[in-house]
Amino acid sequence: MPTLRDPIAFSLGPLDVRWYALFIISGIVLSVWLACWLAKQQGLNPDRLLDVAPIVVLAAIVGARLYYVLLEWDRFRDDLWGAINVRGGGLTIHGAIIAGTLTAWLLLRKDDVSVWRWFDVIIPAVPLGQAIGRWGNWANQEAFGTPTDLPWAVTIDPSRRPAGYEQYATFHPTFLYESLFSLIFCTMLTLLVLHQERFRWYRPGMAVGIYLVGYGIVRLILESMRTDSLYIGPLPAAYWMSYGLIIVGVGLIVWRSRQLRYT
Numbered sequence: 001m002p003t004l005r006d007p008i009a010f011s012l013g014p015l016d017v018r019w020y021a022l023f024i025i026s027g028i029v030l031s032v033w034l035a036c037w038l039a040k041q042q043g044l045n046p047d048r049l050l051d052v053a054p055i056v057v058l059a060a061i062v063g064a065r066l067y068y069v070l071l072e073w074d075r076f077r078d079d080l081w082g083a084i085n086v087r088g089g090g091l092t093i094h095g096a097i098i099a100g101t102l103t104a105w106l107l108l109r110k111d112d113v114s115v116w117r118w119f120d121v122i123i124p125a126v127p128l129g130q131a132i133g134r135w136g137n138w139a140n141q142e143a144f145g146t147p148t149d150l151p152w153a154v155t156i157d158p159s160r161r162p163a164g165y166e167q168y169a170t171f172h173p174t175f176l177y178e179s180l181f182s183l184i185f186c187t188m189l190t191l192l193v194l195h196q197e198r199f200r201w202y203r204p205g206m207a208v209g210i211y212l213v214g215y216g217i218v219r220l221i222l223e224s225m226r227t228d229s230l231y232i233g234p235l236p237a238a239y240w241m242s243y244g245l246i247i248v249g250v251g252l253i254v255w256r257s258r259q260l261r262y263t
Contacts, residue, residue, distance in 0.1 A: 042194075154173040181218050
Protein backbone atom coordinates (compact mmCIF):
# COMPACT_ATOMS: atom_id res chain seq x y z
CA MET A 1 0.00 0.00 0.00
CA PRO A 2 1.35 3.47 -0.86
CA THR A 3 1.78 5.96 1.96
CA LEU A 4 2.04 9.73 2.09
CA ARG A 5 5.82 9.35 2.22
CA ASP A 6 5.61 7.49 -1.09
CA PRO A 7 5.14 10.20 -3.78
CA ILE A 8 2.90 7.82 -5.76
CA ALA A 9 -0.64 7.73 -4.36
CA PHE A 10 -1.93 5.07 -6.75
CA SER A 11 -1.56 3.89 -10.32
CA LEU A 12 -4.08 3.67 -13.14
CA GLY A 13 -2.46 1.26 -15.54
CA PRO A 14 0.76 2.92 -16.71
CA LEU A 15 -0.21 6.27 -15.15
CA ASP A 16 1.13 7.06 -11.68
CA VAL A 17 -1.00 9.52 -9.74
CA ARG A 18 1.13 11.46 -7.27
CA TRP A 19 0.19 12.82 -3.86
CA TYR A 20 1.65 16.15 -4.99
CA ALA A 21 -0.95 16.44 -7.74
CA LEU A 22 -3.79 15.35 -5.44
CA PHE A 23 -2.92 17.99 -2.85
CA ILE A 24 -2.62 20.70 -5.51
CA ILE A 25 -5.96 19.76 -7.09
CA SER A 26 -7.66 19.56 -3.69
CA GLY A 27 -6.33 23.01 -2.84
CA ILE A 28 -7.63 24.44 -6.10
CA VAL A 29 -11.10 22.93 -5.70
CA LEU A 30 -11.52 24.15 -2.12
CA SER A 31 -10.15 27.58 -3.01
CA VAL A 32 -12.67 28.00 -5.82
CA TRP A 33 -15.44 26.83 -3.48
CA LEU A 34 -14.47 29.39 -0.82
CA ALA A 35 -14.24 32.23 -3.34
CA CYS A 36 -17.68 31.36 -4.74
CA TRP A 37 -19.15 31.13 -1.24
CA LEU A 38 -17.71 34.53 -0.32
CA ALA A 39 -19.00 35.99 -3.58
CA LYS A 40 -22.51 34.84 -2.72
CA GLN A 41 -22.22 36.30 0.79
CA GLN A 42 -21.15 39.63 -0.70
CA GLY A 43 -23.99 39.73 -3.20
CA LEU A 44 -21.84 38.86 -6.20
CA ASN A 45 -22.58 36.23 -8.82
CA PRO A 46 -20.49 33.12 -8.05
CA ASP A 47 -21.09 31.81 -11.57
CA ARG A 48 -18.86 34.60 -12.85
CA LEU A 49 -16.00 33.21 -10.78
CA LEU A 50 -16.66 29.73 -12.09
CA ASP A 51 -16.38 31.16 -15.61
CA VAL A 52 -12.94 32.66 -15.05
CA ALA A 53 -11.54 30.13 -12.54
CA PRO A 54 -10.22 27.59 -15.10
CA ILE A 55 -8.29 30.29 -16.97
CA VAL A 56 -6.92 31.88 -13.79
CA VAL A 57 -5.89 28.50 -12.36
CA LEU A 58 -4.19 27.49 -15.61
CA ALA A 59 -2.35 30.80 -15.77
CA ALA A 60 -1.24 30.42 -12.15
CA ILE A 61 0.13 26.92 -12.78
CA VAL A 62 1.95 28.05 -15.92
CA GLY A 63 3.37 31.06 -14.07
CA ALA A 64 4.42 28.90 -11.12
CA ARG A 65 6.24 26.46 -13.38
CA LEU A 66 7.73 29.07 -15.71
CA TYR A 67 9.31 30.98 -12.84
CA TYR A 68 10.75 27.75 -11.42
CA VAL A 69 12.18 26.73 -14.80
CA LEU A 70 13.76 30.16 -15.26
CA LEU A 71 15.42 29.88 -11.86
CA GLU A 72 16.68 26.40 -12.77
CA TRP A 73 17.45 27.18 -16.41
CA ASP A 74 20.85 25.45 -16.42
CA ARG A 75 19.07 22.25 -15.43
CA PHE A 76 16.26 22.48 -17.98
CA ARG A 77 17.87 24.15 -20.99
CA ASP A 78 18.39 20.77 -22.70
CA ASP A 79 15.39 18.98 -21.16
CA LEU A 80 12.13 20.32 -22.59
CA TRP A 81 10.06 17.46 -21.21
CA GLY A 82 11.53 17.96 -17.76
CA ALA A 83 10.67 21.65 -17.97
CA ILE A 84 6.96 21.00 -18.51
CA ASN A 85 6.63 17.89 -16.33
CA VAL A 86 5.23 19.21 -13.03
CA ARG A 87 4.21 15.88 -11.51
CA GLY A 88 7.32 15.60 -9.38
CA GLY A 89 7.16 19.13 -8.00
CA GLY A 90 8.71 22.43 -8.98
CA LEU A 91 5.95 25.05 -8.69
CA THR A 92 6.71 28.46 -7.19
CA ILE A 93 4.00 30.29 -5.29
CA HIS A 94 5.46 33.67 -6.31
CA GLY A 95 5.06 32.82 -9.98
CA ALA A 96 1.52 31.62 -9.35
CA ILE A 97 0.58 34.81 -7.49
CA ILE A 98 1.88 37.09 -10.26
CA ALA A 99 0.37 35.18 -13.18
CA GLY A 100 -2.92 34.41 -11.44
CA THR A 101 -3.43 37.99 -10.23
CA LEU A 102 -2.71 39.54 -13.62
CA THR A 103 -5.00 37.08 -15.38
CA ALA A 104 -7.86 37.64 -12.92
CA TRP A 105 -7.48 41.40 -13.27
CA LEU A 106 -7.57 41.22 -17.07
CA LEU A 107 -10.68 39.03 -17.05
CA LEU A 108 -12.64 40.91 -14.38
CA ARG A 109 -11.65 44.55 -14.86
CA LYS A 110 -14.37 45.26 -17.42
CA ASP A 111 -17.23 43.83 -15.35
CA ASP A 112 -19.93 46.10 -13.98
CA VAL A 113 -18.75 45.10 -10.49
CA SER A 114 -15.57 46.77 -9.25
CA VAL A 115 -12.56 44.52 -9.76
CA TRP A 116 -11.58 45.24 -6.16
CA ARG A 117 -14.79 43.67 -4.87
CA TRP A 118 -13.95 40.57 -6.90
CA PHE A 119 -10.45 40.49 -5.48
CA ASP A 120 -11.88 40.77 -1.97
CA VAL A 121 -13.65 37.42 -2.37
CA ILE A 122 -10.81 35.78 -4.29
CA ILE A 123 -7.84 36.63 -2.07
CA PRO A 124 -8.88 34.72 1.10
CA ALA A 125 -9.04 31.58 -1.05
CA VAL A 126 -5.38 31.91 -2.06
CA PRO A 127 -3.87 31.00 1.34
CA LEU A 128 -6.38 28.14 1.61
CA GLY A 129 -4.97 26.66 -1.57
CA GLN A 130 -1.44 27.23 -0.27
CA ALA A 131 -2.24 25.51 3.03
CA ILE A 132 -3.40 22.36 1.28
CA GLY A 133 -0.92 22.41 -1.58
CA ARG A 134 2.05 22.65 0.77
CA TRP A 135 1.41 19.09 1.90
CA GLY A 136 2.58 18.01 -1.54
CA ASN A 137 6.04 19.10 -0.37
CA TRP A 138 5.77 16.63 2.50
CA ALA A 139 4.92 13.79 0.15
CA ASN A 140 7.88 14.72 -2.06
CA GLN A 141 10.19 15.30 0.92
CA GLU A 142 11.11 18.82 -0.20
CA ALA A 143 10.85 22.42 0.99
CA PHE A 144 12.00 21.53 4.51
CA GLY A 145 14.26 23.59 6.74
CA THR A 146 17.44 23.23 8.70
CA PRO A 147 18.14 20.28 11.02
CA THR A 148 16.29 20.16 14.34
CA ASP A 149 15.37 17.64 17.01
CA LEU A 150 12.09 19.31 17.97
CA PRO A 151 9.19 16.89 18.56
CA TRP A 152 7.47 17.94 15.34
CA ALA A 153 10.57 17.60 13.16
CA VAL A 154 10.14 15.73 9.89
CA THR A 155 12.34 12.76 9.03
CA ILE A 156 13.95 12.96 5.59
CA ASP A 157 15.27 9.96 3.71
CA PRO A 158 19.05 9.98 3.16
CA SER A 159 18.59 10.30 -0.61
CA ARG A 160 16.58 13.51 -0.15
CA ARG A 161 18.93 15.28 2.26
CA PRO A 162 20.78 18.28 0.79
CA ALA A 163 24.53 18.38 0.41
CA GLY A 164 26.23 19.14 3.70
CA TYR A 165 23.33 17.80 5.77
CA GLU A 166 23.71 14.09 5.07
CA GLN A 167 24.46 13.31 8.71
CA TYR A 168 21.15 14.77 9.92
CA ALA A 169 17.87 12.84 9.87
CA THR A 170 15.25 15.32 11.11
CA PHE A 171 14.55 18.84 9.86
CA HIS A 172 12.23 21.78 10.41
CA PRO A 173 8.96 21.14 8.49
CA THR A 174 8.83 24.62 6.95
CA PHE A 175 6.06 23.46 4.63
CA LEU A 176 3.99 22.71 7.76
CA TYR A 177 4.74 26.13 9.22
CA GLU A 178 3.57 27.80 6.01
CA SER A 179 0.50 25.59 5.86
CA LEU A 180 -0.55 26.54 9.39
CA PHE A 181 0.11 30.23 8.78
CA SER A 182 -1.91 30.05 5.57
CA LEU A 183 -4.90 28.52 7.36
CA ILE A 184 -4.81 31.25 9.99
CA PHE A 185 -4.39 33.93 7.33
CA CYS A 186 -7.27 32.49 5.29
CA THR A 187 -9.52 32.67 8.36
CA MET A 188 -8.51 36.25 9.16
CA LEU A 189 -9.01 37.49 5.59
CA THR A 190 -12.35 35.71 5.29
CA LEU A 191 -13.64 37.33 8.47
CA LEU A 192 -12.30 40.71 7.37
CA VAL A 193 -14.09 40.52 4.02
CA LEU A 194 -17.34 39.22 5.55
CA HIS A 195 -17.43 41.99 8.17
CA GLN A 196 -15.71 44.80 6.28
CA GLU A 197 -18.59 47.21 6.90
CA ARG A 198 -17.59 47.24 10.59
CA PHE A 199 -14.19 48.73 9.78
CA ARG A 200 -14.42 52.35 8.71
CA TRP A 201 -10.84 52.27 7.42
CA TYR A 202 -11.42 49.36 5.07
CA ARG A 203 -11.70 49.84 1.33
CA PRO A 204 -12.36 47.08 -1.24
CA GLY A 205 -9.08 45.60 -2.38
CA MET A 206 -7.21 46.17 0.86
CA ALA A 207 -7.40 42.42 1.55
CA VAL A 208 -5.05 41.94 -1.40
CA GLY A 209 -2.52 44.34 0.08
CA ILE A 210 -2.78 42.74 3.51
CA TYR A 211 -2.20 39.31 1.98
CA LEU A 212 0.83 40.47 -0.01
CA VAL A 213 2.45 42.08 3.03
CA GLY A 214 1.62 39.20 5.36
CA TYR A 215 2.79 36.45 3.05
CA GLY A 216 5.88 38.41 2.06
CA ILE A 217 6.96 38.75 5.70
CA VAL A 218 6.23 35.12 6.59
CA ARG A 219 8.01 33.82 3.50
CA LEU A 220 11.09 35.88 4.36
CA ILE A 221 11.17 34.25 7.79
CA LEU A 222 10.61 30.73 6.48
CA GLU A 223 13.07 31.11 3.61
CA SER A 224 15.82 31.89 6.12
CA MET A 225 15.26 28.34 7.45
CA ARG A 226 15.15 26.56 4.09
CA THR A 227 18.01 24.40 2.81
CA ASP A 228 16.89 24.25 -0.83
CA SER A 229 16.50 27.91 -1.80
CA LEU A 230 16.98 28.96 -5.40
CA TYR A 231 19.16 32.05 -5.76
CA ILE A 232 19.19 35.23 -7.80
CA GLY A 233 22.56 36.81 -7.19
CA PRO A 234 23.62 36.74 -3.52
CA LEU A 235 20.15 36.20 -2.08
CA PRO A 236 17.46 33.53 -2.38
CA ALA A 237 15.00 34.35 -5.16
CA ALA A 238 12.17 34.20 -2.62
CA TYR A 239 13.77 37.11 -0.74
CA TRP A 240 13.63 39.36 -3.79
CA MET A 241 10.07 38.36 -4.61
CA SER A 242 8.92 38.72 -1.00
CA TYR A 243 10.42 42.21 -0.79
CA GLY A 244 8.49 43.01 -3.96
CA LEU A 245 5.23 41.64 -2.53
CA ILE A 246 5.63 43.71 0.63
CA ILE A 247 6.33 46.91 -1.30
CA VAL A 248 3.38 46.37 -3.66
CA GLY A 249 1.12 45.40 -0.76
CA VAL A 250 1.95 48.50 1.27
CA GLY A 251 1.50 50.69 -1.79
CA LEU A 252 -1.88 49.10 -2.54
CA ILE A 253 -3.12 49.59 1.03
CA VAL A 254 -2.06 53.25 1.02
CA TRP A 255 -3.58 53.87 -2.41
CA ARG A 256 -6.88 52.17 -1.61
CA SER A 257 -7.13 54.02 1.72
CA ARG A 258 -7.44 57.24 -0.29
CA GLN A 259 -10.35 55.97 -2.38
CA LEU A 260 -14.06 56.25 -1.68
CA ARG A 261 -15.37 53.49 0.56
CA TYR A 262 -17.33 51.57 -2.09
CA THR A 263 -15.20 52.02 -5.21
